[in-house]
Amino acid sequence: MPELPEVETTRRRIAPLLVGRTVAEVRTTRPSYLFLTPPARLRRALAGRRVERLERRGKYLIGGLDDGSRLVLHLGMTGQLFSSAATSPRLWRVADRAASADARTGGAAALSSPRAQRVFAPDQHTHLRLSFRDAGPEVWLRDARKFGKVLWLAPGEESERLARLGVDALAATGATLYAATRGRSVAIKSLLLDQAVIAGVGNIYADEALYGAGVRPTRRAGRVSREECERLATALRGVLERSIETGGSSISDYIAPDGSDGAYQDERRVYAREGEPCSRCGTRIWRVVLGQRSAYYCPKCQR
DNA sequence: CACTTCCCCTGCAAGC
């Protein structure tokens, strides 16, 4: 589940394969809600455009094009952005599935060469494929659950989605949190997940930051003290920066553009650890449902 | 306006 660290890792690793290159052809799957900009319009808009930069805002990736337009991507729950030249066993498994699907439908098996020489193949979940004029590796967007978003913005066009975003989670301070929580009766965790307040935090890092700060996820936001807001901001920055260092968390679906796994899942203290002993006090980790989502915490260390 | 619930989607794991 791509949150800020996974999106940032994706950005850093896919940028060298995008920036400075000119799009030749855009291939899409059939229209779906994934495409906020209709595929036909997207194809016309991107063909011939050179990518000048790739930025991140919260969980969004924003490609700046040479005509001033922008390509906005959100990876949702299962979005993966990677290169057709990636060499990784994780991606070979996808390639194998694509080949068997191809065989089932009577098409020519695309992957018969030895593993070391094979090129990764798109499957039924590969919804966007960009090829480039230099004929080098393509860049693909794969999203099994299709919770992601693809949006093209004309030069100067604003986006309500982007305008709604609050301060980037890496820049959030204790003062930011304190101001945002005053008078709010929602659970502090729900507020952390609100992208209009802080952009980039998802379920994993919200739980980890609250654990680091010793604050229960269910506490009313307005009851969190100034000192606790300071601890929370520090803990949040800490877990996000550490996760970026380790390449993000590979729980369920996330893999980096080169097909590699992140390692932060091995460092998480509470997320998806229901019943396991707290690393500080040994108490069993609890799981509660908050806003239709699981929240994990130590009932002793978090008050 | 603040807050909660529902829903989009698919793969995987647990249970029978």
Add this chain to the structure above:
DNA sequence: TGCTTGCAGGGGAAGT
């Protein structure tokens, strides 16, 4: 073994 059921959750729409 094979089926059904439940769960994962970003985030917007709809409901309270």
